[in-house]
Amino acid sequence: xxxxxxxxxxxxxxxxxxxAFNCTYSNSASQSFFWYRQDCRxxxxxxxxxxxxxxxxxxxxxQLNRASQYISLLIRDSKxxxxxxxxxxxxxxxxxxxxxxxxxxxxxxxxxx
Amino acid sequence: xxxxxxxxxxxxxxxxxxxxxxCEQHLGHNAMYWYKQSxxxxxxxxxVYNFKEQTENNSVPSRFSPECPNSSHLFLHLHTLQPxxxxxxxxxxxxxxxxxxxxxxxxxxxRLSIL
Numbered sequence: 001x002x003x004x005x006x007x008x009x010x011x012x013x014x015x016x017x018x019x020a021f022n023c024t025y026s027n028s029a030s031q032s033f034f035w036y037r038q039d040c041r042x043x044x045x046x047x048x049x050x051x052x053x054x055x056x057x058x059x060x061x062x063q064l065n066r067a068s069q070y071i072s073l074l075i076r077d078s079k080x081x082x083x084x085x086x087x088x089x090x091x092x093x094x095x096x097x098x099x100x101x102x103x104x105x106x107x108x109x110x111x112x113x
Numbered sequence: 114x115x116x117x118x119x120x121x122x123x124x125x126x127x128x129x130x131x132x133x134x135x136c137e138q139h140l141g142h143n144a145m146y147w148y149k150q151s152x153x154x155x156x157x158x159x160x161v162y163n164f165k166e167q168t169e170n171n172s173v174p175s176r177f178s179p180e181c182p183n184s185s186h187l188f189l190h191l192h193t194l195q196p197x198x199x200x201x202x203x204x205x206x207x208x209x210x211x212x213x214x215x216x217x218x219x220x221x222x223x224r225l226s227i228l
Contacts, residue, residue, distance in 0.1 A: 004155075031214075032214045032215065032216075034216050041201075041224070042221070042222075043203055043219040043220060043221050043222050044156070044203070044219050045219070046216045046217075046218070049214065049216060087155075087156075089216075091215070099210055099211065100158060100161070100169070100210075101158070101217055103155045103156040104155060105153075105154065105155045106155070
C-alpha cells in the first residue's frame with residue numbers, strides 16, 4: 001500500500017469554481033501534514049501546513065481527519081494561476097533517519113477561462 | 114526567491130561522464146536532502162544528511178555518490194549513469210530531521226538527461 005495516495009486528476013474547472021482535493025495516508029503515527037504546489041517543470045513549493053483543527057489561508061482551506069487518516073484541500077474562487085499539481089505530503093516515522101516526508105503523486109488542476 | 118540554490122539547472126551527459134550537482138542553502142538549516150523526480154512518479158527520497166552526517170541512503174545505486182562538507186552545502190557526484198537516471202533532481206533542506214511540523218524547502222532542481 002502506498003504511503004500517501006491522491007486522486008491524480010486532472011481536475012478541469014472554470015474560473016471561480018470551488019474544487020476539493022483529497023488525500024489518504026497509511027501510517028497512523030504520522031505527525032505533520034502539508035500541501036505543496038508544483039508548477040510544470042518547477043520545484044515543489046510549500047502551500048500550507050495542515051493542522052489538526054483545520055486551517056485557512058485566503059482562498060485555501062486544509063482539513064485533517066486523523067481517525068480516517070485523511071487530508072483535504074479546498075480551493076475557493078479558483079484563479080487561472082491556481083493551475084498546477086498539488087502534492088499531499090506526510091511526515092511520518094522512518095526506521096532510518098527519524099522522520100521522512102512521503103509525497104503523493106500529486107493531483108493536477110487546470111483552471112480554464 | 115528560493116533559499117535553496119541548485120546548479121546546474123540543466124545537465125546533459127553521456128553514460129561514461131563524471132559530473133557533480135551542487136546544492137547550497139541559505140536558510141540556516143541543518144538537514145539536507147536529495148530527491149529524484151521522474152515523469153509520472155512521486156518524489157523519491159535518495160539521501161538525507163542531518164548535521165553533515167548521512168542518515169538515509171534509500172537503496173540508491175552506487176553510481177550516485179553524495180557529499181556534505183557542511184550543513185549549507187550538498188553535492189551529488191554522478192558517474193557511469195544509465196538512461197533511466199534521466200530525471201529532475203531536487204535538493205531540499207529543513208531545520209533538522211526531527212520532523213515535527215517541519216516543511217522542507219526545495220531548490221529549483223537540476224534537469225538531468227543521460228544520452
